[in-house]
Amino acid sequence: MSGADSEFKIVFTGPMGVGKTTAIAAISDEAPVSTDVFNTDREAFDKALTTAGLDYGHIALDDGTAVRLYGTPGQARFRFMWDILGLNAAGVIVLIDASQSDALVQLDHFVDAFGSGKRTPIVIGVGRLDHAGAPPLDAFSQRLETRGLTLPVFGVDVRRRPDVLLLVDTLLCLIETADPTRLTA
Template sequence: MSELKFIFTGPPGVGKSTAIAAVSEFAPVVTDVLATDELSDIKAQTTAALDFGEITLDDGEKVRLYGTPGQRRFSFMWEILIEGGLGLVILVDNSRPDPLADLDIYLENFSGFIRDTGAVIGVTRMESHPQPDLDDFAAHLERHGLALPVLEVDIRRREDVVQLLDVLMMTCEPA
């Protein structure tokens, strides 16, 4: 039986832990530590190693969900966490100064994994920050030679996160 494992990544503070907590059937494993840099102006804690949660599909299959730390200094954890993964959810916060540049960091660092599996982009806080819009994201991805689904999401809402996972599962080729 194939192992269903998906990875959530994106910039610090975008809501990776929140997304996993919104859908996991148990209280997720978290590795929060106190933030001591500019992030601490907006958020007391940050993920230092991983988040882990689990959901069960209608057919009874378990899906394991891992969240990465957002900061590039923790990129060694990115390498560890994608092992055996079947797809990537990239969350982008539209209220940050340059969401497309944020996206590029993860497209670049996970390029091999995205090529081998698949990815979906979830854009948060679009209600208050409508630009760039979904067309801008699609055009940006096209300039990278990528055609990935881009969805507006509120990652606090379980149905939005489930939708991201549904789209990802439709996109990904099983390993």
């Protein structure tokens, strides 16, 4: 691994409450930096805290590669942070909560906001698939396929480290395929 290629940035994004902060905390080597504040919009999503700025964590992979992990806010009023955090990202993980009634629309929205996988590789993680009335996992892949997009889609529980690492590992494979000089053994 050459020094110049040994560190890069990936971004976790997706709607409010999907688990971006939780996912980064599940895999970060050290306690992540969090900018969560008291959630005053309990109607949008009923939880105590919400990210107002960003999440930041990092992991060192077995081969020495350092991966910087950034999480966006989910709320639309912090939309400006998505562009800031997306700058120079090697790849993006879009998290979707299948229990939210507009999950398929949210998928389109976040995939498009981060370039539809054309500029920067994107991997999708779908959570809470066991929720009553949630669309099946296939519905998310098919939604993308009808738009001519072929992106990896996994069912995940963001609280589980192996699930989050699966998303990261898949994204690293896509980054390497998109630009073979980005990661070298």
